[in-house]
Amino acid sequence: MAILDRQATTLALAHALSAAERGLAVIPLSRTKLPALRSPHHDDPDPGRPPCHGECGRFGHGVHDASADPARVRELFAAAPRATGYGIACGLPPYQLIGVDLDTKTGTDAPAALRALARRHLFAVPATVVVLTPSGGRHLWLSGPAGVVVPNSASRLAPGIDIRGAGGYLVGPGSRTAHGVYALAPGTAHLPPAPCPPALLCLLLPPPPAPGHRTHPAGDRSGAGLVRFVLGAPEGQRNARLFWAACRAYENGIGPALTAPLITAATTTGLPEREARATITSAARRATRHRAA
Structure with a gap:
């Protein structure tokens, strides 16, 4: 049984290193699919202490330990000799x-x-x-x-x-x-x-606030942050970023005012104007459906 466990750990490490080569951050997992390393704060006498996400420098913080660095991945598995799998953050x-x-x-x-x-x-x-x-x-x-x-x-x-x-x-x-x-x-x-x-993507994000409870990006009631978000979109993410930003704008009650700036930002990144307008129209329809629900 011990030999089989070692073989499973060796295979898990090999697969984890392969994932890390693709840029994916990984952690060792046990047979239960839970992180294989026990928290170093498990017996902490002060339950009121703020949670540690790895600031202490030790392993055992679950997904916060995840890394794509091969040397660190090997260290994680060396500290978890009974790991039989790996998690991808x-x-x-x-x-x-x-x-x-x-x-x-x-x-x-x-x-x-x-x-x-x-x-x-x-x-x-x-x-x-x-x-x-x-x-x-x-x-x-x-x-x-x-x-x-x-x-x-x-x-x-x-x-x-x-x-x-x-x-x-x-x-x-x-x-x-x-x-x-x-x-x-x-x-x-x-x-x-x-x-x-x-x-x-819009379905995966938190639902919009209830009517009468508008929220705005912290310190930004003009939507400038949403425009900057669209301007920073790399190729392959332009439409997704525009749709997300337009959804947030309509949820916050600034959609109509922000339509022209968002279209300008989207076309600046290379998105065709017609496609940008269609994306914002879809976001507006979504906001209308949520208000009517």
């Missing part, structure tokens, strides 16, 4: 990874629910990395725009659809757990995480 550069976890254990058809959402909100589920889970589910890897924080959620979009965002992690392919091995779906290993469709 979400929400970090270069991909700002978003995990869409389509579960089958709930007795619902999560893939069908995702397709229904796609039809209802007019987006296509892109070809991307897909990881098959031992229970028959699947994880879709998507890339989010830099600067946009997607929260973790469970069954908020639909029953059986969980989202892994900032502060969360996905079990990496090749990991061995108590229930089996996680594996890449055939034909997806060569794919990069596909950009998250703008309409889906």
Whole structure:
């Protein structure tokens, strides 16, 4: 048994290093899919102390330990000799990874629910990395725009659809757990995480505030921060950033006033004006639906 465990740890490290080569930050996991390193503050006598996210310099802070540096990854696994898998941190550069976890254990058809959402909100589920889970589910890897924080959620979009965002992690392919091995779906290993469709991205973000409770970016009631966000969009993220910014603008009651500046910012980055106008119109429709709901 000890030999098998060592083999599983060696394989997990090899897979983790391969993921790190792609720029993905990883941590060692146990057979239970939990971080393999115990918190150094587990027996802390002062429960009122602010939580440590690794500032102490020791391992054992879960996803906050995640790294794409091969030397640090080896150190993490050396400190976790019983690790049999690895986790991939979400929400970090270069991909700002978003995990869409389509579960089958709930007795619902999560893939069908995702397709229904796609039809209802007019987006296509892109070809991307897909990881098959031992229970028959699947994880879709998507890339989010830099600067946009997607929260973790469970069954908020639909029953059986969980989202892994900032502060969360996905079990990496090749990991061995108590229930089996996680594996890449055939034909997806060569794919990069596909950009998250703008309409889906908006669904993943926190819902807009209730009517009468408008909020504005801190210290920015003009929307200048949203315009700067669009201006900083790299190729491949221009439409997603514009849609996100327009959604925030309409939620905050400054959408109509900010339409022209947002279009100017989008066209400056290279997005065609017609496409920019269509994207902002879609954001306005979404805000109208939320107000009417």
